Amino acid sequence: MEINLLTRIINYIMKFLNRNVIFFFIYLFSCDQTSEIGIDELLSDKKEKIKVHYAEIPLEVSNIYYDSVRTDDGELYFGKINDQVFGDIKSIAYTQFIFEPGSDIPPIPGEVSENYYAPNDSSIFDSARLYLKLSKVFGDFSDDEQEVTLSQIEDTLFSSALYTSNKFTEISPPRGIIGFTRFKFLNRDTFLTIPIKDTYGKFLLNKIISGVQNVELMDQLRGAALIPGEANSQIFGFDLEDSKSKLVVYFNNPIALDGFPEMDSLEYVFRFNSPITKHYSYYDISRSSSDLSLVDGLSKNEKFNVNDKIYWQPASGIFPLIDLGNFHIFADTAKNIVLNKVQIVTGPTEIPNTLPPPKTHYYIAKENNALNPIGIISNPENNIIMRDNAYFSSESDPAEYVYDSIISFSYKGESTIFFQELISGTIKAKKIISYPDNPNIFNQLVIDKNKFYLKVFYTKYKDSN
The missing domain is CATH 2.60.120 (Jelly Rolls)
Structure with a gap:
């Protein structure tokens, strides 16, 4: 009993002293x-x-x-960096794209009306490109060449779902690769351009010609992943809201059909920033050799x-x-x-x-x-x-x-x-x-x-x- 009372008195004194030490330090x-x-x-x-x-x-x-943190709002990140402090980070970017049918009103001469000129049964595929406006860069600020592979994914992304940095979506096998390029980051005005495989580009063109609904085609495509090369040394942020961020199918109409004249150098545009599309980034982080290696063992x-x-x-x-x-x-x-x-x-x-x-x-x-x-x-x-x-x-x-x-x-x-x-x-x-x-x-x-x-x-x- 006496021991318990003594312990309580000592605890009270220590609490009083601690408070006064802090207050004296403030003073x-x-x-x-x-x-x-x-x-x-x-x-x-x-x-x-x-x-x-x-x-x-x-x-x-x-x-x-x-x-984990939410990564489905704001910019999209892709790449790979080696950081001695925070660890080695690999980022895979997932995104969807969708087309919007063009207007029925002809464009004013000299102006462009997106997707007004639609492909028809006579259309001939030319090429397809994916363009992304680079907005940020992290990591090694060198001019080393970076690699990116564009691949189909196995599961559909859902616009109403919440996606975080630890959510990995399966990537299709090598046959699902639809684009690849090497590039160097010059400045923040740089655009990443990824050539799309002809087979995939022709598939998109034929679907448009068939009259498929945009939401139906997006569900069929599921989405795509941007995968960094193993030797990459930078992580990039993309601005999907920029008007120049898009996937474009280029084609020619050699015959006048459906009220459209014979024309070449036409394009059909898919966008990333529709309310019904989804994008997010997955981060694979290894801290074993970093200053924060203890984090991996925390509760x-x-x-x-x-x-x-x-x-x-x-x-x-x-x-x-x-x-x-x-x-x-x-x-x-x-x-x-x-x-x-x-x-x-x-x-x-x-x-x-x-x-x-x-x-x-x-x-x-x-x-x-x-x-x-x-x-x-x-x-x-x-x-x-x-x-x-x-x-x-x-x-x-x-x-x-x-x-x-x-x-x-x-x-x-x-x-x-x-x-x-x-x-x-x-x-x-x-x-x-x-x-x-x-x-x-x-x-x-x-x-x-x-x-x-x-x-x-x-x-x-x-x-x-």
Whole structure:
């Protein structure tokens, strides 16, 4: 009994000491920066009862690993890179394409009306090409030649389904190969052009001539995969919304039929960005020889620490997990306060650094470090840090923290209302995760653990007693 009582007393003392050590550490960083919010002038005649303070609160940060992220929204990635830090990554891109029947209204002279000139029974196949607008490149910035194989896939992609980075769709055997090319990345204006096998191009042309419905043909085709060569050293992002990203069947009409004149150099276009098409990327990641080799042995949603650094590469499932414990200690210790301004700051990053994610949001983590994707949409107030004005309106826009690549080389954003709600107990949050609105990006950041902190401007009311 005496031992149990002594243990409880010691635990209480240690808890008290820990809180005061943290608060003392915060106090050391406190300084008079209240002019940043212009409140000293407003309260100049009330300073006997009201005191304005500024504090920097260090945040405890770890890493978290998620085994998959959504890759069916935004850009499409294909390629292969060898990364000493995050591991060797191979990306296979899956996509579908569909044609839209042309207009019945003839085009204005000098203008082009897509698919107005349709093939007929006399049409002669010329060639077929797949064009993709390159938007991003990651990996080795050399002029080494890259390879891409275009192949049919075994299963149909479904527009209503959700596809993540760990979803592998079977690729057809070698007989399913419909295109191949080698290319070099020159700049972001480069277009990837893949010649399509004549047998496949003629198949598409004959289907159009037969009058097949576009959805029926898309279901028959199922989809296609872009597969990188084994010696590739770059991962590319494609902009499927660009008007020049398309699959084109070229043909000639040697005989005038169905009201269309004799013409050559005609084309029939298939698009990737229809509401009923689907695309996504699958990532095969090997970390055995990387700095993050321990990740492969982790349990689901288990946090980890390596070399007093924080690692961040959204597409490979590596994110910063931020503990808000020090803020709660600060709020419990500093009584009678109102927050004037609170900023979450990450940085500055080392210069030079790899290309960091351009901006991020902060999602509230559950007890097991997982996210609540349904709650983020249905109940954002308790699952994501929102913009300050969103807490007082019907809006639910998440707060954005943009990376300043010119001056501060830091992420910084204001979240005053969120932290005031934490103090009042309206919102419950112990941990938050730095998570971009679209996690399917290969931008990466490695930063010291001590570069995460809060800038807190607050007004302290003196006890009238």
